[in-house]
Amino acid sequence: MANCPHCNGDVSENAKFCAFCGKNIPQISSNNCPSCGATLLSGKKYCHKCGAESGGKDERRSLTEGERAGNKFLIPVIVVGIMFVAGIMLCLVGIFSFKDRLFQRQNNPTPIDHSSNFTPPLPTSEAINTIPTSEPVNNNPTPFPTAESVNNNVTPETGVYINLTPVDELPKITPTISPNIIKSIKSSPVDILKQNYAAINNREFEEAYNLRSKSYRSKTSYEEYYDIWKTNITISLKETEILEQSDQRAKIRIKLYSEDKDKNSEQTDKALYSGVIYLINEDGNWRIDRVDITSRVILKKMYQSQG
Secondary structure (H helix, E strand, O other): OEEOOOOOOEEOOOOOEOOOOOOEOOOOOOOEOOOOOOEOOOOOOEOOOOOOEOOOHHHHHHHHHHHHHHHHHHHHHHHHHHHHHHHHHHHHHHHHHHHHHHHHHHHOOOOOOOOOOOOOOOOOHHHHHOOOOOOOOOOOOOOOOOHHHHHOOOOOOOOOOOOOOOHHHOOOOOOOOOHHHHHHHHOOHHHHHHHHHHHHHOOOHHHHHHOEOHHHHHHOOHHHHHHHHOOEEEEEEEEEEEEEEOOOEEEEEEEEEEEEEOOOOOEEEEEEEEEEEEEEEEOOEEEEEEEEEEEEEEEEEEEOOOO
16 A cells, blocks of 8 residues: 555555545655655665655565574574584594503503512522622532442541442332232223123133122022033124113123034034123122123034044
8 A cells, every 4th residue: 555645645556546635646666655755765664755664664574584584493503513513522632632641651651669569589590699608619519428438437526337228239119000900990891891701712711700790699600600601612792882871880782703612512603692781880890790692693503524
């Protein structure tokens, strides 16, 4: 809306005549005051002639609102930027401070205080040899008396006659260990089985019989045991497998090869035997307690020729 320059009535901006006084309204350009028609100064909100608001009021107001809207986002961005730069500077200061301390420690190590805990170094052999003494050192000490010199001389101070036997004439003592002790130290259940069948193969039946447990020997006499093995020609232990073992008992699977002569004929059997042997620990020694033969495979039968 604009005002009539004649009666100051409200008229439209494009009106040519005033609706209140009917007079002609001069056309005013955008650079002229809508009230008095004076030329407006650029960038001014009010007319310098009549004081009325100029047409640039709306543009000025919109620009101010835009600046205010921009300032709402600009201030937080500036604050965040300042904090980020400050954090980087603090990190750099800490890094350079750490490097400076490390450099000072390397070039100027902290002296160790030995006032409370100090252990003096051990003297070397050269230092010991150079220690001054109040008495002169005897570089030619008296040799230790030998057996001959002592036997041929009597000590003048005491008059005691000392008789020393030369070392070469002393009797030599050779330490010996009983074979039974060695066997008991080295023996294991498998070792006992090997000793047992080696003794039978060498026809040392008494030694093999003594490898049996007390319970076994109480049930089987030596004569009965000898009667079992007297027809054996050769026997060897082929395989052993420990099935169970503790400190007192052991259970071992075996395979044997044996050649035996028939009691009633001249026939010789070659066979493979499989079974399980049970051993017990008696007074620290393993002994055979029971033998269970589960299979026998005949390999070959031979007959001796009669001349």
